[in-house]
Amino acid sequence: MLYTEGRPIADGTAPDGPIEDRWSRRRFEAKLVNPANRRKLRVIVVGTGLAGGSAAATLGELGYQVTSFCYQDSPRRAHSIAAQGGINAAKNYRNDGDSIHRLFYDTVKGGDFRSRESNVHRLAEVSVEIIDQCVAQGVPFAREYGGLLDTRSFGGAQVQRTFYARGQTGQQLLLGAYQALERQIGLGTVTMHSRHEMLELVVIDGRARGVVVRDLVTGEIETHLADAVVLATGGYGNVFYLSTNAKGCNVTATWRAHRKGAYFANPCYTQIHPTCIPVSGGHQSKLTLMSESLRNDGRVWVPAQAGDTRPPREIPEDERDYYLERMYPSFGNLVPRDIASRAAKNVCDSGRGVGTTGLGVYLDFADAIGRLGRQAVADRYGNLFEMYERITGEDPYEVPMRIYPAVHYTMGGLWVDYDLQSTIPGLFVIGEANFSDHGANRLGASALMQGLADGYFVLPTTIGDYLADGPFDPVDADHPEAVRARADVDDRLRRLLAVDGDRTVDSFHRELGQLMWDHCGMERSDAGLRKALGEIRALREQFWRRVKVPGDGEGLNQALEKAGRVADFFELAELMCVDALHRAESCGGHFRSESQTPDGEAERDDERFSYVAAWEFAGADRPPVLHREDLTFSYVHPSQRSYK
Numbered sequence: 001m002l003y004t005e006g007r008p009i010a011d012g013t014a015p016d017g018p019i020e021d022r023w024s025r026r027r028f029e030a031k032l033v034n035p036a037n038r039r040k041l042r043v044i045v046v047g048t049g050l051a052g053g054s055a056a057a058t059l060g061e062l063g064y065q066v067t068s069f070c071y072q073d074s075p076r077r078a079h080s081i082a083a084q085g086g087i088n089a090a091k092n093y094r095n096d097g098d099s100i101h102r103l104f105y106d107t108v109k110g111g112d113f114r115s116r117e118s119n120v121h122r123l124a125e126v127s128v129e130i131i132d133q134c135v136a137q138g139v140p141f142a143r144e145y146g147g148l149l150d151t152r153s154f155g156g157a158q159v160q161r162t163f164y165a166r167g168q169t170g171q172q173l174l175l176g177a178y179q180a181l182e183r184q185i186g187l188g189t190v191t192m193h194s195r196h197e198m199l200e201l202v203v204i205d206g207r208a209r210g211v212v213v214r215d216l217v218t219g220e221i222e223t224h225l226a227d228a229v230v231l232a233t234g235g236y237g238n239v240f241y242l243s244t245n246a247k248g249c250n251v252t253a254t255w256r257a258h259r260k261g262a263y264f265a266n267p268c269y270t271q272i273h274p275t276c277i278p279v280s281g282g283h284q285s286k287l288t289l290m291s292e293s294l295r296n297d298g299r300v301w302v303p304a305q306a307g308d309t310r311p312p313r314e315i316p317e318d319e320r321d322y323y324l325e326r327m328y329p330s331f332g333n334l335v336p337r338d339i340a341s342r343a344a345k346n347v348c349d350s351g352r353g354v355g356t357t358g359l360g361v362y363l364d365f366a367d368a369i370g371r372l373g374r375q376a377v378a379d380r381y382g383n384l385f386e387m388y389e390r391i392t393g394e395d396p397y398e399v400p401m402r403i404y405p406a407v408h409y410t411m412g413g414l415w416v417d418y419d420l421q422s423t424i425p426g427l428f429v430i431g432e433a434n435f436s437d438h439g440a441n442r443l444g445a446s447a448l449m450q451g452l453a454d455g456y457f458v459l460p461t462t463i464g465d466y467l468a469d470g471p472f473d474p475v476d477a478d479h480p481e482a483v484r485a486r487a488d489v490d491d492r493l494r495r496l497l498a499v500d501g502d503r504t505v506d507s508f509h510r511e512l513g514q515l516m517w518d519h520c521g522m523e524r525s526d527a528g529l530r531k532a533l534g535e536i537r538a539l540r541e542q543f544w545r546r547v548k549v550p551g552d553g554e555g556l557n558q559a560l561e562k563a564g565r566v567a568d569f570f571e572l573a574e575l576m577c578v579d580a581l582h583r584a585e586s587c588g589g590h591f592r593s594e595s596q597t598p599d600g601e602a603e604r605d606d607e608r609f610s611y612v613a614a615w616e617f618a619g620a621d622r623p624p625v626l627h628r629e630d631l632t633f634s635y636v637h638p639s640q641r642s643y644k
């Protein structure tokens with residue numbers, strides 16, 4: 001048996017009534033904490049990316065006692081710094097027909113009708129405030145000649161609502177959040193622990209009360225306790241080994257919480273980004289994104305004939321297939337990511353892929369350079385072009401880029417209600433770590449929007465409703481549950497070191513990633529997923545017999561860090577395959593080969609699958625329990641998505 005059925009789950013905190021009023025109603029109805037009492041309340045925030053950094057800074061500003069953790073050497077090295085293309089907001093500066101309702105509509109539709117309307121509407125409302133907040137912090141967004149903030153297009157939208165800072169939007173936004181965080185560290189409201197990795201959650205009397213962390217430099221294991229815990233620990237795309245994520249991104253914090261009772265929602269929803277530099281060989285440990293913003297001006301094409309190996313500039317116009325423009329004339333090169341990725345796979349599968357592996361398509365700027373001039377293109381994308389040239393040795397001003405889809409983002413994550421609280425009271429989850437707003441496919445430039453919405457605006461309000469009942473009974477590190485959590489961490493580290501086998505952690509990770517890519521990647525099938533499940537279990541068993549972790553736990557040991565993360569990836573991978581297997585429909589980033597329309601588009605099955613799949617951990621050797629949260633649509637009615 002792969003899984004068992006549990007009781008349905010409902011989001012008990014989302015208000016009803018007109019959708020435009022729900023967030024303001026929740027804000028009004030949420031209990032407030034008097035400023036004098038905030039000083040007595042302690043909150044742990046794990047993660048200092050855009051979600052965690054903004055949350056810790058804002059909670060500190062509100063006067064809570066915040067303790068913040070990250071595993072990097074500085075909070076501002078969080079993976080958010082890699083974000084390139086931009087952040088969406090319904091400002092309508094362009095006067096091109098944008099509105100909060102349109103951003104809401106595009107996001108629900110873009111997510112293939114697998115997200116909650118209430119959450120997405122709130123996200124669209126808050127998007128407007130985020131830009132003001134960041135501008136006030138001094139984030140240097142691009143401006144047009146009149147001085148207004150400039151915007152560009154991203155996939156899945158016909159308006160230009162993406163604000164950007166060249167190709168470094170994440171870095172600039174993170175510097176804004178980091179400065180706000182540093183201010184609070186200086187003021188003493190936030191205590192920062194960098195180079196600390198959370199390895200366990202402490203749950204006492206049914207409430208999240210703390211974390212067990214390892215000091216990555218000294219190896220010391222520490223217990224930290226508080227009135228509430230916030231996880232802002234990012235996504236788990238690295239389960240695929242090769243992805244565009246920073247190498248450190250992992251699932252450990254959320255997976256440990258899952259094992260302690262937090263449900264994991266829609267784990268199989270993975271975003272495969274269409275514009276990444278293709279894999280060039282077995283030596284690679286990471287893939288590189290070429291921002292979606294490039295699709296504003298770059299045209300995607302392949303040779304019209306299979307087997308045409310001429311250099312791109314020698315292939316005449318009428319022997320090229322600009323397949324996205326041909327298949328989706330309304331949106332052209334700016335169709336959403338899931339659609340662009342699948343189309344690239346299909347043309348490559350039909351033998352028309354380019355490059356030595358045949359797994360690539362062209363992204364060509366010749367038209368844009370002819371129309372706008374080289375300097376204008378350099379002003380928009382210069383740093384991306386330079387990055388491409390450094391990696392491939394080819395000059396994209398002269399020859400088209402070669403791109404191919406790669407794992408980029410995970411829509412799945414810990415289940416949270418409208419208040420961003422998980423199924424463990426007192427455990428809140430924000431940013432990419434939760435499952436909340438993107439359904440089965442995230443639109444470009446919406447992750448930064450969600451992370452900052454959660455961190456600057458939503459969580460600081462909703463956590464107050466929970467903390468208003470605190471401070472909770474004092475607990476200390478000698479509490480039996482805290483002692484047990486710490487002992488579990490010690491025991492696991494000892495076990496990993498004790499195996500002393502003959503295979504590196506990376507070799508297992510690479511093999512696991514390949515299995516996931518082959519069977520739970522761009523296309524999934526019943527047979528493939530069943531095969532993967534068997535192979536993942538066998539590989540996991542081998543991992544615990546043969547992994548070699550050199551050194552000890554008494555100091556810096558990156559092999560030990562990786563081993564713990566890969567051990568958790570093994571368990572997650574299994575749940576991802578079970579989730580993908582049970583969802584016998586195609587939707588968004590989850591494409592089941594058995595469920596497609598005659599022209600190869602994803603075929604949803606709303607009758608049977610219009611729900612969030614929230615998985616409960618039932619024990620190491622027991623199948624997970626499925627809890628369904630039904631999705632209802634009153635404002636954006638599910639239809640076959642069309643970008644034609």
Ligand SMILES: Cc1cc2nc3c(=O)[nH]c(=O)nc-3n(C[C@H](O)[C@H](O)[C@H](O)COP(=O)(O)OP(=O)(O)OC[C@H]3O[C@@H](n4cnc5c(N)ncnc54)[C@H](O)[C@@H]3O)c2cc1C
Nearest residue numbers: 047048049051071080084085086198234431432445447448
């Ligand atoms: C190359 C690239 C480009 C992108 N470009 C865009 C873009 O243009 N627009 C857009 O909207 N989105 C973009 N995204 C997606 C976006 O960057 C991420 O979804 C977002 O930044 C995630 O933010 P976060 O705060 O949730 O997590 P992260 O930024 O991943 O931060 C996670 C934090 O948690 C900490 N952490 C994790 N586990 C532990 C642990 N166990 N113990 C202690 N600390 C822990 C880390 O140290 C880190 O501080 C891009 C993604 C990539 C990969």
